[in-house]
Amino acid sequence: MASGWAPDGAVQDQIDDTVKDGVLRARAHLPTGEAEIHCVDCGDEIPEARRRALPGVRTCIDCQTARDGRPAQFGFNRRGSKDSQLK
Numbered sequence: 001m002a003s004g005w006a007p008d009g010a011v012q013d014q015i016d017d018t019v020k021d022g023v024l025r026a027r028a029h030l031p032t033g034e035a036e037i038h039c040v041d042c043g044d045e046i047p048e049a050r051r052r053a054l055p056g057v058r059t060c061i062d063c064q065t066a067r068d069g070r071p072a073q074f075g076f077n078r079r080g081s082k083d084s085q086l087k
Contacts, residue, residue, distance in 0.1 A: 031056030
C-alpha cells in the first residue's frame with residue numbers, strides 16, 4: 001500500500017534498488033585480471049580451481065580467511081546449546 005503520492009510498490013522498488021546497488025558495489029571490489037599462481041602472502045601455490053573460479057585472485061584460501069577475520073574451520077555453535085544457557 002502506498003502512502004501519500006507514492007505509487008503502489010514504491011517501498012519494494014526502494015528495497016530492490018538498495019540491493020542492486022549493494023551487489024554492484026560488491027562486484028566492483030572483486031579482483032579482476034590475471035590470477036596469481038602463488039599466494040602473495042605465504043607463497044603457497046593457489047589451486048587451479050580457485051584461480052578459474054575467481055579471476056584475479058591473489059591469495060590462497062587460508063590467507064584470505066585470515067584477512068577476512070573468520071576462523072578457518074567452523075566449530076560448534078555454543079549459542080544454540082542448552083549447556084551454554086545454563087551457565
